[in-house]
């Protein structure tokens with residue numbers, strides 16, 4: 307077998323340009339598939355990573371009923387406000403570990419003669435535990451009745467840096483939307499979440515935020531439960547309790563992280579399907595290229611086929627010889643394609659630094675293996691033709 | 705070694721039957737040196753391919769080393785060719801992209817011989833045709849005589865008992881031709897049965913026996929030493 311592969315390589319190398327051209331179909335196909343899957347896989351990992359930052363055992367309640375996930379309040383009006391009392395009622399449910407009530411808006415934050423417009427989050431002080439955020443310095447205001455506010459604020463590290471530079475900020479005062487807050491803590495850097503810089507923010511008590519932004523109700527309640535097994539039970543209980551509190555109307559939307567990931571998963575499946583279709587078409591095109599090339603090669607090499615039959619090659623060996631040749635062509639094409647695809651992916655990553663791109667090694671190996679299989683399939687007809695040649699006819703061709 | 709009885713081979717050419725061999729009876733004992741002569745189209749190559757188990761006769765029977773060839777399967781025929789028969793052709797039929805050594809190695813690759821043994825035998829075979837210094841030359845880097853010697857090394861590397869040559873000197877100048885013929889004589893002296901197709905009386909003269917074919921019929925058999933010119937041989 308090793309000798310047959312060597313013979314096949316020599317045959318492929320014997321017509322360098324022609325071999326390269328016939329590999330081109332498979333190479334381009336594989337390259338594009340590798341590039342697309344790299345972007346797809348990169349995006350998938352990026353999104354999953356983003357969600358994992360906050361933990362996965364989390365569900366969110368927003369006011370308003372929406373038929374589709376992600377569009378709350380568009381289709382139906384709110385009849386009952388989502389209140390802090392609602393949030394407190396959920397706190398008492400079995401399996402619930404933390405409740406975060408939040409209300410947010412943009413406001414100007416001023417201190418030290420400097421100012422900046424940023425997102426200001428009105429939250430409950432348990433977000434370090436609930437959202438897996440870490441406090442670098444100081445801490446949140448003491449937990450207590452969230453309906454009562456206090457004039458304390460926690461700054462994101464970037465906001466702190468912008469306002470105070472290297473100076474100590476703890477205990478200093480900032481103006482947020484015209485109201486004075488004392489800085490009680492500075493957050494650890496967390497980076498971006500789906501493009502929003504969550505280091506460039508300020509956190510204040512939710513009651514203060516409602517007043518500051520003049521909001522009639524809270525924007526969102528996060529319910530954090532102990533483990534994934536509780537997901538369905540907690541979701542059911544949340545609906546039951548809130549519906550009861552809202553006079554039997556489900557005028558709110560519950561979204562579990564699982565549901566969000568499911569939607570995302572469906573999108574990814576469609577993309578995967580599309581990439582699969584492209585792969586299929588390009589492999590078909592590549593296979594036709596190799597079939598054509600091998601068919602011509604058999605015609606050109608009838609003399610050689612007759613000769614090897616005369617010196618003791620069986621029909622099977624002739625067949626294997628041409629099959630191997632087709633497989634070698636396709637494998638080389640596939641390998642070039644993988645290299646090209648990964649090169650393009652690297653180039654893209656270099657050109658657009660934020661773009662999530664990831665090429666899993668298994669994909670690369672799989673792509674080459676599929677190319678080999680395609681080559682074998684494409685080689686079947688030409689190899690059969692070669693094996694079926696009458697050796698004398700083949701030898702008389704001069 | 706070889707026994708032919710009433711061998712017939714007819715080709716169909718555009719609906720017309722072409723009788724390439726008609727009722728050929730022949731006996732070639734092991735170790736004999738036979739030449740086949742005859743005008744162009746008389747069936748010489750067809751007879752040689754039949755002897756080489758490449759062509760199957762339409763009727764008649766062919767025994768090779770005691771076995772009737774008609775009964776053998778395609779696989780078995782390949783096996784016979786691989787181990788017992790060597791071919792030399794007028795147009796060499798070397799694989800152009802392989803080196804001399806690789807061309808000689810080819811039959812052993814198909815026979816599945818181990819690599820180390822192949823190397824040894826390639827070197828020995830090329831040394832025996834005086835081409836030890838041309839191992840890595842490709843056919844287009846060799847002269848005609850050298851190419852035919854490579855082909856001869858390839859034909860003998862499996863140490864066949866029967867060597868079949870179709871106009872082995874047809875494409876060579878006199879001195880290269882003589883070199884090839886000397887090598888063939890040498891092999892025959894060492895016991896290899898030799899059948900040579902030729903137009904050339906001087907080639908035929910070296911044979912122990914000459915068979916003359918005309919239109920597929922064996923018209924004469926004579927000792928090699930009695931061959932004079934071609935013209936009188938083919939006259940009916």
Ligand SMILES: Nc1ncnc2c1ncn2[C@@H]1O[C@H](COP(=O)(O)OP(=O)(O)OP(=O)(O)O)[C@@H](O)[C@H]1O
Pocket residue numbers: 715716717722723724742743744745746747748749750751
């Ligand atoms: N495949 C074929 N189809 C039809 N006719 C064929 C075929 N092969 C050979 N023949 C015919 O059979 C006859 C014998 O051919 P063969 O090649 O044996 O002759 P030859 O004696 O070797 O001739 P030359 O000296 O020219 O090589 C010729 O008439 C040839 O045309």
Ligand SMILES: [Mg+2]
Pocket residue numbers: 748749750870
């Ligand atoms: Mg001939």
